[in-house]
Amino acid sequence: MNIALGAIVITILIYPGILFRYSYLSGQYSSKNFATSLVDELVFSLVPALLLQLLAYWFTTCMLAKEIDLEIIYKLIVGPFSSSSSNSIKSLGKSDFAIIHDNVWPFTLYIIFISAIAILMGKVLRHLAKKYFWYEENPVFKFNNDWWNIFTGRILGKEIYQKQIAVNEKDEDANFFITVAALVNIGESCYLYHGKLEEYYFLNNELEKICLSSVYRRKIVDDRKSEDKNNNKDFDERYYKLPGSIFVIKYSEIINLDVQYVIVKKEKQTEPSSIES
Numbered sequence: 001m002n003i004a005l006g007a008i009v010i011t012i013l014i015y016p017g018i019l020f021r022y023s024y025l026s027g028q029y030s031s032k033n034f035a036t037s038l039v040d041e042l043v044f045s046l047v048p049a050l051l052l053q054l055l056a057y058w059f060t061t062c063m064l065a066k067e068i069d070l071e072i073i074y075k076l077i078v079g080p081f082s083s084s085s086s087n088s089i090k091s092l093g094k095s096d097f098a099i100i101h102d103n104v105w106p107f108t109l110y111i112i113f114i115s116a117i118a119i120l121m122g123k124v125l126r127h128l129a130k131k132y133f134w135y136e137e138n139p140v141f142k143f144n145n146d147w148w149n150i151f152t153g154r155i156l157g158k159e160i161y162q163k164q165i166a167v168n169e170k171d172e173d174a175n176f177f178i179t180v181a182a183l184v185n186i187g188e189s190c191y192l193y194h195g196k197l198e199e200y201y202f203l204n205n206e207l208e209k210i211c212l213s214s215v216y217r218r219k220i221v222d223d224r225k226s227e228d229k230n231n232n233k234d235f236d237e238r239y240y241k242l243p244g245s246i247f248v249i250k251y252s253e254i255i256n257l258d259v260q261y262v263i264v265k266k267e268k269q270t271e272p273s274s275i276e277s
Contacts, residue, residue: 006077012111013073016118017049023122024129025144044140048118056114072100133158147207151178151200153261156275164275168263175266180212181258182249183220190220190255194239195247197259207251215247216240 021044060066125141128134134141136158149155153165168174178197183190195212202208216239261275 009073009076013053014046014049015111016052016114017045017047019115020048020052020118020122021045023119024126026122048121052114052118052121056110056117060110133161145202147200147202150259151197153178153275156261160275164263165261173266175264177262177264179260179262180210181260182210182212183255183257184249184253185255186253191217192220193217193247193249198246209248209250210254212247212249213245215242215244217242 021041057068060068129141129143133154135143143149146155154161156165165176168176179194180197181192181194183192193212193215194217195215197210198213199211200207200209201211218236218238218240263275
């Protein structure tokens with residue numbers, strides 16, 4: 001039996017697990033900014049694949065009353081055994097090929113169906129992991145990207161996030177947003193850019209750039225004296241507002257970031273309040 005055929009069969013069988021993993025980490029959760037081993041990736045794909053195949057086998061045999069010949073699948077994977085042993089499994093015969101021929105389309109539909117279930121389960125599990133903060137308690141549910149954790153406020157922890165950020169995000173009378181102060185080196189000078197975070201992008205699993213609105217800038221050498229308490233960007237003469245709607249800063253040019261989570265009540269207060277951990 002051709003070894004390549006066995007590899008193809010194994011790949012088809014574990015493919016739903018790969019789709020499950022991809023679905024769980026799709027979108028902004030997929031850009032990886034920390035190292036994982038090949039063993040970790042295999043485990044995170046093989047375990048879901050095994051569970052999905054066992055569930056599908058139970059549903060097919062018990063609920064649909066359809067028989068699945070596991071011996072044929074085994075032969076396709078490992079090939080013929082030596083005939084020296086009377087208990088050895090024989091190679092594929094004409095009857096086996098007839099069964100395979102008659103079940104090509106049912107098997108294809110089976111793989112499509114279980115793959116769709118895998119994608120759905122990945123999205124559902126991601127929703128539950130986010131809602132109940134499972135990714136904080138168990139590395140199995142950890143998302144690949146820590147920047148998402150920072151730029152959503154979830155890094156503050158489950159209690160603070162749910163009591164302050166999540167509640168205000170649903171409040172029609174409250175406006176939650178994130179401001180960023182980025183220290184950027186331009187030539188021989190360092191500038192501090194301060195603005196509202198609108199979006200962030202990744203390239204090759206690394207943070208590539210951030211997009212800010214309502215941006216103010218000043219030279220870092222113009223630090224405020226300790227007795228100067230004025231921290232209002234609109235009235236602080238050290239800052240000047242940059243023109244344009246969106247200001248893009250490359251992450252490679254950023255020395256460090258200061259992230260602040262801000263809640264503004266539309267009627268109850270005029271000054272924004274920041275969230276402290």
